[in-house]
Amino acid sequence: MWSYTLLFGLHVFTLAATVSGERSVTAKLHHPATLTCDWKCPGSLKWTLFDKPGNVLARCDQTSCRSEEGFNISHDQYLKGNPHLTITAADYSTRGLYTCQCDGTDVCDVRLVTETQVLSREITPGEPIDVYLPLTDRVEVSFTATDAAQPSDLQICTVNNEKIWCSPDYKERASRINTLQIKEGHVSDSGNYTVRDVENEETLTIVKVHVRGKRV
């Protein structure tokens, strides 16, 4: 990993070098995901998470490969110069930047991200709105109304495990049970509820809610 700094007048921008060949793989939740690295490694090959280099997830040498539970690696692919690391069931906890090392030198960085889940809910007025929250550290939930004259993304709550902070309009209505629950849906609550992972800057879920109009 490397970074460089550009000077524009008084502004200083530091760019993390994702351009240096870091690739990204988008996994479907609970499906296998395979990270690849084109590198013929004649010696000891290791896959780790970038920020946990001591925890080897899979390793290969000329005679065999071994992997930790939840991962799989093929000796044939290693010998062919295309070492794969398979995550047997991708989920939020397996996201991150993975590094492949050959004889102690970083040869590939691959980021595993999860696909945004899009869910649709239709409710009747008065029913609660449930926004499913994946088990992950800190998420932000925002709302874009379907029939707003000027569509805007409104920040409604931040959830950090059990803790929850909501904007004044939602303080009384929103609570954290297993979901972020907003009481007493109105027609004006129709729209998209977006759950963003703050640390990883990833959109995890979009819940499209339609609150049916009252019958007359």
Ligand SMILES: *[C@@H]1O[C@H](CO)[C@@H](O)[C@H](O)[C@H]1NC(C)=O
């Ligand atoms: C690992 O991959 C091999 C093929 O490369 C397959 O035969 C084996 O069943 C896989 N193991 C697991 C635990 O998924």
Ligand SMILES: *[C@@H]1O[C@H](CO)[C@@H](O)[C@H](O)[C@H]1NC(C)=O
């Ligand atoms: C809601 O999300 C869907 C799917 O991502 C998108 O097509 C639609 O335009 C969004 N609607 C609003 C009001 O943002």
